[in-house]
Amino acid sequence: MTAKTLPVLDSKSALLLLVLSALWGGSFFFGDIALQEVPPLTVTLHRVIWAAPIVALVMKLKGIAFPRSLLFWGASVVMGALNNAIPFALILWGQTQIESGLASILNSTTSMFAVVVAGLFLADEPFTFRKFVGVMLGTAGVVFIMGPDMLGDFSLGNLAQLAILGGSLGYALAGVWAKRTMSGHPPLACAFGMLICTTFLLIPIVLMVDGAPRLVLSIPxxxxxxxxxxxxxxxxxxLYFIILTRAGAGNVLLVALLTPLFAIALGVCFLGETMAPEIWIGFAIIALGFAVMDGRLGTLLMRKLSIIAHS
Structure with a gap:
């Protein structure tokens, strides 16, 4: 990517990006509180069942029609499983064993999984050497966080970490599925379809595993x-689709790095969590891998060097 093609992130888009990062970082904070009284699968059901009518209302206000195609709803069932039901449940279960801040850091590997999955299944997104280096760095960061003793002394905490990585893989697969099957529909309609289908997928599973959801819960x-x-x-x-329209997919991916910072801050300030030094080091390695894959850091560095060389 040349300097002329770098996406522009104006002040409003940057503010929206920070708000989106705070909202997604807050999901780990909210999840940690909800899990005190509600099982992971039931929290997942609550997350989608109340969100669907809100997205429907936004669609109505924007004049976006509700899709009627059977192909759309069939694709939405798969999308709901890959992008909501499976990752939400895995991440929330993982949070029952490890800190919300650590969960958010491991979830930031979604971009690493995404470039690998896209390289395998999408001809227009080849797996380049730069992406390979970024993925290797991200993998090294995860290994550093999980610790070299994982294979010899595997714990429930390690299983939780793997579950969250599984959720990240689900998000990556969902991205490819959406591009192949749902790209012709309005983004908010896709979000609505996904939420509705996830709700119907989860209701029988929650009833079988957790029983009927309790309504007598504490105010927090x-x-x-x-x-x-x-x-x-x-x-x-x-917000995600607004930013996607305003600033492009490249800038939206910055959320992957910003979200853990908000999740960690909320966990430290309100949940009494602490992050060990190796977790921060691992996150730094993952962030470096993301920067390598993104490519703009290197481009900007080369521009600076070029300016210095010609000054």
């Missing part, structure tokens, strides 16, 4: 459930 837990649904899901989807 209800607040967390509403927060993770209305703010971290419904509003976050709306």
């Amino acid at each position: 837990v209800w607040g967390a459930l509403l927060g993770i649904s209305a703010l971290s899901t419904a509003l976050a989807y709306v």
Whole structure:
């Protein structure tokens, strides 16, 4: 990517990007509170069932028609499983064993999985050497976080970390599926279809595994459930597509690096969490891998060097 083709991130887009990062970082905070009284699968159901009507209302206000195609709804079922049901449940279960800040850092590897999956299944997104280096750095960061003793002394915490990485893989697969099957529909319609289908997928599973959801919950837990649904899901989807339109996909990916910072700050300030030094080092390695894959850091560096050389 040349300097002339770098996406422009204006001040409004940058502010929206920070808000989106805070909302998605808040999902780990809200999830941690909700899990005090509600099982992971039921929290996942709450997250989508309350978000769907909010997205529907936004669609109505924007005059976006509700799709009627059977192909769309069939694709939405798969999308709901890959992008909502599976990753939400895995991440929330992981949070029952490890800190929300660490969960958010491991979830930031979604971009690493995305370039690998896209390289395998999308002809227009080849797996280049630069992406390979970025993925290797991201993998090294994860290994550093999980620790070299993982294979010899595998713990429930390690299983939780793998579960969150599985959720990240689900997000990556969902991105490819969406591009192949849902690209012709309005983004908010895709979000609505996904939320509705996820709801119907989860209801029988939750009833079998957790039983009927309890409605007698503490005020903080209800607040967390509403927060993770209305703010971290419904509003976050709306903001995501606004930023995507204004600033392009390259800038939206910056959320992957900013989200953990908000999640960690909330966890430290309100949940009493602490992040060990190796977690920060691992996150730094993952961030470096992201910067290599993104390519703009290197481009900007080369521009600076060129300016210095010709001055």
